[in-house]
Ligand SMILES: [Ca+2]
């Protein structure tokens with residue numbers, strides 16, 4: 001206090017008296033309502049005039065410190081009392097009961113979400129087995145791109161809890177659609193598609209499933225909202241696209257919704273549709289060779305989405321198999337717009353029950369014992385399903401921190417922008433011995449390094 005006081009007074013020497021008066025008023029405005037008074041040990045607070053003062057309350061008896069207040073309604077102010085007590089022979093000292101400020105710095109990269117400590121995948125400061133999310137959040141927290149556009153991640157899954165309190169603020173909202181009126185208000189070809197689409201029922205009603213809810217939270221649970229967990233993005237728009245029934249036709253239809261929204265967004269220069277930059281595909285078919293002609297719809301869809309700037313984060317098998325040999329859908333499909341993901345654990349090793357492939361699997365991301373949203377709360381799940389939304393989320397995040405030069409490419413040639421972004425994701429991994437020689441990149445996602453690279457893109 002003393003230092004502050006002297007500095008303020010020094011500043012006042014050069015100013016006029018009206019300012020000095022203003023300063024005095026400011027002091028009065030924050031004038032404390034009580035005094036801290038140290039009495040002489042022999043006398044204590046007994047000598048206080050009971051007509052002027054309330055009964056003094058002991059603060060620290062060993063130091064004879066008391067809290068003293070002026071009687072309510074008295075014309076005798078606390079300031080008057082201070083002056084008076086300082087002249088009282090029974091008083092050692094008296095001072096205002098000043099307000100104090102908390103001395104913590106505002107930490108801009110640690111969210112206030114109460115369960116953040118459980119999210120080893122995002123922050124493991126001792127072991128660095130995380131994706132360096134807190135470092136990445138120095139660049140940004142997700143949200144909009146350099147042109148101010150919303151960034152949308154499409155979670156294609158069995159469904160999702162669209163009422164989850166830690167997801168609801170980050171849900172994509174089709175602003176021009178009126179929910180529940182049975183009319184395609186925005187004329188995008190889908191009736192009542194308020195947060196996305198259900199390709200099983202052809203309605204805008206998305207069922208709540210644990211798997212999809214968990215996946216969505218990893219990519220984009222709302223950050224710093226004082227609730228639950230945080231996603232790779234604190235802020236993002238999550239499109240809820242349900243493909244219930246676990247059958248190819250509903251999945252392809254679900255992707256079709258995403259594709260239509262992105263095309264519409266490009267055609268209308270953002271007036272309609274949605275700026276989807278990534279899809280999450282935490283599903284697939286084991287031992288299925290995407291390149292042999294039995295699964296052409298898959299690759300066709302990934303190519304079509306890629307052409308409009310959508311990268312597909314795709315989970316590989318939850319088996320310890322070389323998918324280069326066994327085949328895998330969708331990670332084994334030929335499209336360059338797929339980012340195929342395997343599962344790492346908190347030792348920065350490939351989870352034993354996770355697929356790999358030097359030609360097929362791009363990189364690893366944490367997928368073991370991941371804490372995220374589930375319907376009605378929060379919970380832990382394991383699998384390549386949990387690894388993959390780190391990538392779907394990372395792609396959105398990179399769009400939010402990218403340079404103006406990258407933004408120009410994203411607008412003029414979205415397909416090229418998608419491939420630039422994929423290249424950066426693979427080039428900036430943390431190399432891991434357990435992924436060397438069995439994945440394309442040989443490493444695990446590092447969100448901070450990728451963010452720095454895209455922010456410096458020119
Ligand atoms: Ca519609």
Ligand SMILES: [Ca+2]
Pocket residue numbers: 113166221222223224225226227228229230
């Ligand atoms: Ca949260």
